[in-house]
Amino acid sequence: MSQSYDVIVVGAGVVGSSTAYNLVQHGAGKVLLLEQFSSLHTRGSSHGGSRITRRAYNKPFYVHMMDEAYRMWDQIEREGKTKLYTNTGILVFGPRTSPDLKKTIASLHINEVEHEVLTAEEAMLRYPHQLDLPFDHKCVFERDGGTLLATKAVSVIQRLFTEGGGELLDGHRVKEIAPGPIVRVTTNNGDFTTRRLVVTAGPWAPTIMAQLGVKLPFKFSIRRAEVFYWRVEHPELYSADTFPSVILYDDTHHPFYAMPICEYPGLVKICPYATVCVDPDSRDEQISPRVEDIQPYVAKYFKGVSTTPSIYEACIITKTPDEHPIIDRHPGHSNIVFGAGFSGHGFKLSPVMGKLLCELAMDLPPSHDLTPFRLDRFNKHSSKL
Structure with missing residues (x-):
C-alpha cells in the first residue's frame, strides 16, 4: 500500500532541499523529500566544501534575486545556528x-x-x-x-526541513512516475502518491522530464x-x-x-x-x-x-542552452513542477529558486518574474534575455 503526501519533491540537492524547506515554511501539509543516493552524497551537483556567492552577475534579474537570496541565507544561518557564508x-x-x-x-x-x-x-x-x-x-x-559552505548548507537546510515536519527518505531511486490528479511515484523502495510533485533531480531531471513526455527542442x-x-x-x-x-x-x-x-x-x-x-x-x-x-x-x-x-x-x-534554469509546470499536468538546469546559478540562489518552486507547487503568485525560466522560451526563440 502506497503512502500519501500533499507534496513530494524528487531530488535532495540544494535546490530540492530548499524547495522542501520552503514548502514546510509555507504550510504545504505533509511533504516528502526523496533522494536516490544516501543523504549528502557526492554524485550530483551540491556537494563539496564551498561555492561562490555574488551579486556580480551579467543579468540584472539575477542581481535583483540575490538581494533576497542573501536575506534568506541569513535566515537559514540563524535558524540553523550554523555559519555558512563568509x-x-x-x-x-x-x-x-x-x-x-x-x-x-x-x-x-x-x-x-x-x-x-x-x-x-x-x-x-x-x-x-x-x-x-x-x-x-x-x-x-x-x-x-563571498563563499558558502556547500555540503554543510545542504545539511542545515535538510535539518530545518525535517525539524519543520518534513520527511526525508534517501536510497529511493525513482523508477516510474504516473501523472494524474493523484501522482504515483514508484521507487526501488516503495510507492508513494501525492497531489503535487516537484522534480529537482539535477542531472537526472532531463531523463525524468523525457519519461513524462516533455519534449524540448534541445538537449541539456x-x-x-x-x-x-x-x-x-x-x-x-x-x-x-x-x-x-x-x-x-x-x-x-x-x-x-x-x-x-x-x-x-x-x-x-x-x-x-x-x-x-x-x-x-x-x-x-x-x-x-x-x-x-x-x-x-x-x-x-x-x-x-x-x-x-x-x-x-x-x-x-x-x-540549458541559454544557461538559465527551467522553473515551470508540466505542460499537460499542472500539478507537476520542474526545476532543472541550475548549474552556475543554483547554489547561491537556491533559497530563492526553492521558494519559486514552492510557490508554483502551491499555486501562489511568484515572488519574481518567471519569464526567463519558462519551458516555452526555447520554442519562442526567446533565449536572448
Whole structure:
C-alpha cells in the first residue's frame, strides 16, 4: 500500500532541499523529500566544501534575486545556528572589451549595488602578492561576494526541513512516475502518491522530464566539473581575510574561477569552467582530470601558487542552452513542477529558486518574474534575455 503526501519533491540537492524547506515554511501539509543516493552524497551537483556567492552577475534579474537570496541565507544561518557564508568580496575581471564584464558592471549599476571598477594596475596594487594581470584587463570588485559552505548548507537546510515536519527518505531511486490528479511515484523502495510533485533531480531531471513526455527542442548540457586545489607558498596571502573570490571572463566566456583558502589548509581553489560531457550514472569512468585546461591560467594570473594541483575532486553541472534554469509546470499536468538546469546559478540562489518552486507547487503568485525560466522560451526563440 502506497503512502500519501500533499507534496513530494524528487531530488535532495540544494535546490530540492530548499524547495522542501520552503514548502514546510509555507504550510504545504505533509511533504516528502526523496533522494536516490544516501543523504549528502557526492554524485550530483551540491556537494563539496564551498561555492561562490555574488551579486556580480551579467543579468540584472539575477542581481535583483540575490538581494533576497542573501536575506534568506541569513535566515537559514540563524535558524540553523550554523555559519555558512563568509564575506570575502569578489573580483571579476577580463579584457576591457569583454561583453560579459561590461554587462556585469551595467547590472550592478542598474540594481544600485555598491561596487568598484578598477584597472588591472589598481587591482594589482590591492593584491600585489597574489595577482598578475595583463594591463589591458579591467576589473569590478563587489564587496558582498563571498563563499558558502556547500555540503554543510545542504545539511542545515535538510535539518530545518525535517525539524519543520518534513520527511526525508534517501536510497529511493525513482523508477516510474504516473501523472494524474493523484501522482504515483514508484521507487526501488516503495510507492508513494501525492497531489503535487516537484522534480529537482539535477542531472537526472532531463531523463525524468523525457519519461513524462516533455519534449524540448534541445538537449541539456551535462558535464563533469573539474575541481582543483593548489598549494600556495604563503597561505596567509590567500586566506578569506586577504584574498577575494575571483572570476575571469575572456573570449571563451569565463574560463576559470578561484576561491580563497577555506576547505583544505594551505590550498587555494582554482577551477576551469571547461568540462567534458558525461553520463551522470558513470561520471568518472575512463576519464582523467583535464588539469591542462587550467594550468596555463594558474601560471599566468596567480603568484606563489604551485603549477600542479594537490587535490582533485569532481561534481556535475547541468545547463540549458541559454544557461538559465527551467522553473515551470508540466505542460499537460499542472500539478507537476520542474526545476532543472541550475548549474552556475543554483547554489547561491537556491533559497530563492526553492521558494519559486514552492510557490508554483502551491499555486501562489511568484515572488519574481518567471519569464526567463519558462519551458516555452526555447520554442519562442526567446533565449536572448
